[in-house]
Amino acid sequence: MKPTPRQLEQIDRQIRRILASGSYFAQVYREAGVTGCKSYDDFLEIPFSEKADLRHAYPLGIMVPPQEEIVRIHSSSGTTGMPVIIPYTAKDVSDWAEQFARCYRFAGITEKDRIQITPGYGLWTAGIGFQAGCERLGAMAIPMGPGNTEKQLQMMVDLQSTVITATSSYALLLAEEVEKRGLLPKLALKRGVIGSEMWGEKKREAIAEKLQIELFDIYGLTEIYGPGIGINCPGQRGMHIWDDFIFTEIVDPATGEPVEDGESGEIVLTTLVKEGAPLLRFRTHDLSRIIPETCPVCGSSHPMIDVVRGRSDDMFKVHGVNLFPSQVEDILAKVDGTGGEYRITIAHDDERKKDVMLLTVEAEGRVDFSQTTLAIQDTFKSMTGASAKVTVVPVGTLPRSEKKTKRVTDLREV
Ligand code: ZN
Numbered sequence: 001m002k003p004t005p006r007q008l009e010q011i012d013r014q015i016r017r018i019l020a021s022g023s024y025f026a027q028v029y030r031e032a033g034v035t036g037c038k039s040y041d042d043f044l045e046i047p048f049s050e051k052a053d054l055r056h057a058y059p060l061g062i063m064v065p066p067q068e069e070i071v072r073i074h075s076s077s078g079t080t081g082m083p084v085i086i087p088y089t090a091k092d093v094s095d096w097a098e099q100f101a102r103c104y105r106f107a108g109i110t111e112k113d114r115i116q117i118t119p120g121y122g123l124w125t126a127g128i129g130f131q132a133g134c135e136r137l138g139a140m141a142i143p144m145g146p147g148n149t150e151k152q153l154q155m156m157v158d159l160q161s162t163v164i165t166a167t168s169s170y171a172l173l174l175a176e177e178v179e180k181r182g183l184l185p186k187l188a189l190k191r192g193v194i195g196s197e198m199w200g201e202k203k204r205e206a207i208a209e210k211l212q213i214e215l216f217d218i219y220g221l222t223e224i225y226g227p228g229i230g231i232n233c234p235g236q237r238g239m240h241i242w243d244d245f246i247f248t249e250i251v252d253p254a255t256g257e258p259v260e261d262g263e264s265g266e267i268v269l270t271t272l273v274k275e276g277a278p279l280l281r282f283r284t285h286d287l288s289r290i291i292p293e294t295c296p297v298c299g300s301s302h303p304m305i306d307v308v309r310g311r312s313d314d315m316f317k318v319h320g321v322n323l324f325p326s327q328v329e330d331i332l333a334k335v336d337g338t339g340g341e342y343r344i345t346i347a348h349d350d351e352r353k354k355d356v357m358l359l360t361v362e363a364e365g366r367v368d369f370s371q372t373t374l375a376i377q378d379t380f381k382s383m384t385g386a387s388a389k390v391t392v393v394p395v396g397t398l399p400r401s402e403k404k405t406k407r408v409t410d411l412r413e414v
Helices: 006-023 024-032 038-046 051-056 092-108 124-135 149-158 168-181 201-211 323-333 369-385
Strands: 071-077 084-091 114-116 141-142 163-166 191-195 214-221 224-231 238-240 246-251 265-273 280-292 315-317 321-323 338-349 354-363 390-396 409-411
Touching: 006 024, 006 038, 024 051, 051 084, 071 092, 084 092, 092 124, 092 214, 092 224, 114 124, 114 149, 124 141, 124 191, 124 224, 149 168, 163 168, 168 201, 191 201, 201 214, 201 323, 201 338, 214 238, 246 280, 315 338, 321 323, 321 390, 323 338, 323 369, 354 369, 369 390
Parallel strands: 114 141, 114 163, 163 191, 191 214, 338 409, 354 390
Antiparallel strands: 071 084, 214 224, 224 238, 246 265, 265 280, 315 321, 338 354
16 A cells, blocks of 8 residues: 555655654664655655664653653553653644544444443553543543453443453453353443454454454554554454554565555554654554455445454464464364463473474363364364464363463473
8 A cells, every 4th residue: 555645745744853853763764864755665765663663762762842742651561671652742642532532433332332441551552542532432431440350340230331342351251250140131231342462253252242242353552552543343354544643554574565455464554643753664563464445334445454363573483384373263263162262382392302382272161172182283284284282171271361461482482
């Protein structure tokens, strides 16, 4: 996808603001000879930005306006050491709320809804984004934050929440508790807005069925406002990305070259109007593709990306084969009775001088675990060419997390 003339103008303005500010990226662009953006060729000359840049610029090196215009910061921790700080102006905060409110509207949520917010509040962008979007929409926010499942269920019943917002893992935990306690007839839930991690079809079905709700995936990352820069329409999985705020490209993760619309690659995002910390060509490491068609549901012209199916940095290599957690999910989707939760552990067998991959999978009590084990092993081998040692455990055995769940543990790194 190429930027429209209007988007090129906006990007050009961003570059001029950055260069005038003397910020970290002003130096990067000066060194790269970037002076503006009048054409797609100019755009392609803009160097990618990465999380590593934001770490180098820690704490406020990417800030563009004078500090008195900054009204808030957010931070993402990431898995390796130093956090990243993102400064927001009042307009950034407002633009984010506007985008998030649009997400709720696309999901059919109105000011009559009661939105129970379980993502965390604080430095992380999650809870506060769900809250600001809810207030902008005019719905009733129930700002629970994470944890305290007893209280979550009580509020869900007493306040008759109509929307639950959560990570997929926490939504599944709540769904399982609702089922266990037979609470479904007492609930008024209609929709779930799920953010911030990959989740497979099985998990989606389990949550939707146990809570009898329609589910929506919200997209976003702390570096680019936070969750709320896109969401899917009812009944289909592609997510619209708000192209009045964000320009989306898909590039080959290995070469950085843009791919044709429809082909898979890494999502790279450019903020068009962000003031506090504008980021151009930011590599998300999320893997997806542009869906090159007009939305059959709403007809909106906001471009659609497919469900995020993995992260380029989640890729792991076993027996010389590159694998993604999303492939494991695709395999499990083919095996009857598997519950959606799984863990992968990779270790090195020193004696036999080879890597071993251990796959622990949850399955429902109605299926034969030894047959399920064999079925997973066979499917895994035929779909990836790699072998896995499979252990099947009952649904509910693996830990549920309120935050992002780490599904792959590589003991070879230790
Ligand atoms: Zn649509």
